[in-house]
Amino acid sequence: MDQAVVRPIPAANTADVVTFPQTPAIGEELLKTVLDNMSLGVLLFDSETRLIFCNKRYLEMYGLPAEMVRPGRYLRDLLLLRAQTGTMSEDPDDYTARLRNGLATAASFTHTVQLDDGRAFTVVNKPVEGGGWLATHEDITERKRSDTRIAHMARHDALTDLPNRVLLHERLEHELKRVKRGECLAVLCLDLDHFKSINDALGHAIGDQLLKLAAERLRGATREPDTVARMGGDEFAIVMTQMQQPTDAAQLAKRIRESLVRPFHIEGHTIIIDVSIGISVAPFDAAETDALMRNADMALYGAKGDGRGVYRFFEPEMNTRMKARRELEMDLRKALVGKEFELHYQPLVNLESNEVNAFEALLRWNHPRRGLISPADFIPVAEETGLIVPLGEWVLKAACYEAVEWPDGIKVAVNLSPTQLNNRNLLSVVSGALAETGMPAHKLQLEITETVLLHNTFATLQTLHELRKLGVQIALDDFGTGYSSLSYLRSFPFDKIKIDRSFIQDLGKGSEPLAIVHAVANLAKSLNMTSTAEGVETAQQKDMLQSLGCTEMQGYLFSKARPAADIRQFFKSGVPKAVDAAE
Numbered sequence: 401m402d403q404a405v406v407r408p409i410p411a412a413n414t415a416d417v418v419t420f421p422q423t424p425a426i427g428e429e430l431l432k433t434v435l436d437n438m439s440l441g442v443l444l445f446d447s448e449t450r451l452i453f454c455n456k457r458y459l460e461m462y463g464l465p466a467e468m469v470r471p472g473r474y475l476r477d478l479l480l481l482r483a484q485t486g487t488m489s490e491d492p493d494d495y496t497a498r499l500r501n502g503l504a505t506a507a508s509f510t511h512t513v514q515l516d517d518g519r520a521f522t523v524v525n526k527p528v529e530g531g532g533w534l535a536t537h538e539d540i541t542e543r544k545r546s547d548t549r550i551a552h553m554a555r556h557d558a559l560t561d562l563p564n565r566v567l568l569h570e571r572l573e574h575e576l577k578r579v580k581r582g583e584c585l586a587v588l589c590l591d592l593d594h595f596k597s598i599n600d601a602l603g604h605a606i607g608d609q610l611l612k613l614a615a616e617r618l619r620g621a622t623r624e625p626d627t628v629a630r631m632g633g634d635e636f637a638i639v640m641t642q643m644q645q646p647t648d649a650a651q652l653a654k655r656i657r658e659s660l661v662r663p664f665h666i667e668g669h670t671i672i673i674d675v676s677i678g679i680s681v682a683p684f685d686a687a688e689t690d691a692l693m694r695n696a697d698m699a700l701y702g703a704k705g706d707g708r709g710v711y712r713f714f715e716p717e718m719n720t721r722m723k724a725r726r727e728l729e730m731d732l733r734k735a736l737v738g739k740e741f742e743l744h745y746q747p748l749v750n751l752e753s754n755e756v757n758a759f760e761a762l763l764r765w766n767h768p769r770r771g772l773i774s775p776a777d778f779i780p781v782a783e784e785t786g787l788i789v790p791l792g793e794w795v796l797k798a799a800c801y802e803a804v805e806w807p808d809g810i811k812v813a814v815n816l817s818p819t820q821l822n823n824r825n826l827l828s829v830v831s832g833a834l835a836e837t838g839m840p841a842h843k844l845q846l847e848i849t850e851t852v853l854l855h856n857t858f859a860t861l862q863t864l865h866e867l868r869k870l871g872v873q874i875a876l877d878d879f880g881t882g883y884s885s886l887s888y889l890r891s892f893p894f895d896k897i898k899i900d901r902s903f904i905q906d907l908g909k910g911s912e913p914l915a916i917v918h919a920v921a922n923l924a925k926s927l928n929m930t931s932t933a934e935g936v937e938t939a940q941q942k943d944m945l946q947s948l949g950c951t952e953m954q955g956y957l958f959s960k961a962r963p964a965a966d967i968r969q970f971f972k973s974g975v976p977k978a979v980d981a982a983e
Contacts, residue, residue: 440536441521447531449475449496461521461537462487475499487515503527512540520544557630559608560615568629572639572689579682586649586681588638589696590618590656593674593708594818595634596786601822601859602669609666610673617659622652637696646681646713653677653711661709669858676703677711685714698722704784729781731767736790740766743798744961747970748813748932748954751946756970758811758845760954761799762961763791783819792820793829800837800844802964807971813845813875818852822859827866834870841871845896849877861892868893875932879920889927897924899950901935907944914948921949 432455435442441458445451451473459466463485469478475496482488488495502509502525509525519541527533555567563571575585592614599607611634618628618636627639638656640649657675664671678700686692699714701722706712735741745759765773782788796814803812820826834841846867852860864874875896876889889897899920906913917933924931933945936955945953 440538442537443535444528445475445532445535451475451478452532458537461539487513499525503533513537560612560630562615562618562636563627563629565629565631568627568631568637568639569689569693571627572692575639575641576682576687576689576692578641579687583641584643584646584682584684586640586643586646586652586679587692587696588640588649588653588656588711589631589678589693589700590636590638591676591700591704592634592660593676593704595673597818597822598671598673600819600824601863602671606666606669606671610664610671613664613666614660614673617662618656621655621659626652637693643681646679646684649679649681650711650713653679657709657711674709676700676708678703678714679711680714701725705780725781728773728778729785732778732781732785732787735765735767736787736794738768740768741791741794742766742963743795743802744963745802745812745967746954746961747959748952749958751942751950751953756958757809757952758813759803759806759967760813760815760847760961761795761802763795764961779817783817786819788817788819789823792817793833796829797833797837800833800839802967803843804837804839805968806843808843810971811843811845811873813847815847815877816852818849821848821852821863826863827870830867830872831870842873845873845875847875847877847898850879864892875930878934889923893927894929896930896932896952898932898934898954901955904933904935904941904945904955905937907941914944917945917950918948921951924951925949 435453436456438455438457441461442453442455443451443458444453451469451471453471454469456466458464459469462482464481468481476492479488479492479495483492499509507526511523513521513523515521519539522538522540523535524538525533525535555564555570556562557564572587579585592610595607595610598610611630614634615628615630615636618638622628622638622640623642625641629637629639631637638652640652643649656677660673660675664673678696678698680686680692680695680699682692685695695714695718698718698721699712702715702718703710703712705721705725742764743761744764745761747756748758748760749755750757763775763779765775765778767773779788782791799812799814803810806812816826823829830844830846833839834844848864868874873895874892875898876894877898878900879897897920899917903913903917907917921931930952931950932952932954933941933950934954936942936945936953936957938957941955942953942957
């Protein structure tokens with residue numbers, strides 16, 4: 401385009417200026433006032449492309465001086481003026497030609513103006529009688545921004561601003577086209593371990609902050625071409641592209657875990673989480689979006705089944721295991737309604753008096769087709785699905801109903817899972833069970849593991865103190881297998897320490913297990929706590945424990961866990977002694 405030159409405004413000449421039709425002066429002024437106060441920019445041109453009228457809003461929209469935009473000005477001059485101010489990028493002659501052609505072939509000519517400053521206008525040109533046309537300019541900037549935000553929200557997670565499931569699938573579909581040309585990619589499905597427990601204990605506000613921080617760390621652990629998405633809840637997914645070999649996905653999984661296991665500090669809480677990761681690789685495991693996602697999800701469940709905090713690649717046999725797990729979950733839901741559960745009780749024996757002083761309630765599931773199912777198989781499923789909460793409530797009430805009939809000196813011990821302990825309703829559940837059954841609080845012992853305390857020390861200890869106020873006893877189970885045990889003993893006065901069976905089984909295998917058990921027994925004694933040895937199976941172990949200063953034992957040497965009816969039979973002849981039972 402030639403150097404733009406703005407023509408000077410010609411002198412007033414009736415031959416060059418088109419005026420409004422003759423109307424009373426007050427009517428013309430009123431009309432001008434109305435037009436100047438419109439939200440639209442309005443211009444009227446005659447058949448020779450000369451300006452008849454321009455309102456104030458048009459000048460404001462394009463930043464034009466009023467003295468340069470007066471009736472009689474040609475459209476081309478107006479466009480050149482806008483080009484000088486940076487609001488017109490198209491060649492004025494080309495635009496004029498398009499406009500004339502558009503008006504000649506249609507009822508209107510509409511187009512959108514996009515300015516460099518981000519603003520956008522819709523321009524509608526409509527013919528008027530006599531060969532001219534009316535142009536309206538509407539500012540659609542906010543509307544376009546709103547549309548952009550809506551489009552963004554439709555494909556992004558509102559909390560973390562990561563791509564959501566919809567956008568992940570779109571990108572995965574796109575990247576799989578490259579796989580068909582010989583490349584490979586991986587899908588990683590992630591699940592934050594025990595997030596629900598943290599969310600229940602600290603509230604959703606803290607949980608949301610944790611998810612946002614976790615999302616930031618995931619971004620930092622991945623590369624620019626990769627897609628990190630939030631699938632919902634604490635589930636994330638990553639599409640890893642430009643892979644050389646499957647081991648690249650394993651390296652990414654390691655980086656992710658290293659990033660997420662570092663403590664999170666949120667509003668005075670120190671939160672430690674872990675992550676389980678499932679990986680499927682295209683084209684080896686699948687070459688279609690749904691199949692690839694499904695396989696990564698199955699690999700994730702495999703990682704959870706292997707103890708969490710690990711990553712697993714998809715294997716074909718996982719499909720069979722997944723179907724079995726889904727069947728187990730469905731049966732577990734039915735079992736709660738169908739009353740297929742029962743409690744067995746294993747005695748705890750005082751090593752000084754050889755008398756039974758408590759029983760631990762252990763859950764058993766009598767499946768109508770499969771028979772007895774091990775708690776090791778169904779408890780993890782109950783934890784993952786949240787069924788552990790109603791199931792744990794049933795166990796608590798059933799144990800209290802049974803133990804309230806026992807002699808006064810005999811207590812019942814009930815295990816609390818991490819999900820139960822971090823549930824905000826735990827206090828009311830325990831107090832409700834005691835009230836409903838008439839069970840004295842001092843006869844109830846609640847057992848927790850060290851790993852429970854690892855995730856949320858402050859909130860968990862607060863709950864434990866509230867339970868102690870009810871009169872309930874608290875035992876620390878599996879002592880020595882978790883983390884920072886001594887710090888827990890300082891922060892909460894447990895009534896009992898249960899020494900993990902792994903130390904008891906190794907008592908005859910060297911001096912180290914002996915020293916550990918002896919140290920724990922002395923520690924418990926100095927803190928006025930009971931020390932209980934789990935998994936005692938031989939008389940030799942019992943004798944050694946007595947000499948080491950342990951105060952209580954539990955294990956097959958005295959009795960395995962027995963049905964409630966057997967326990968009632970125990971009490972018919974008074975409280976049994978360990979020596980009698982062993983014989």
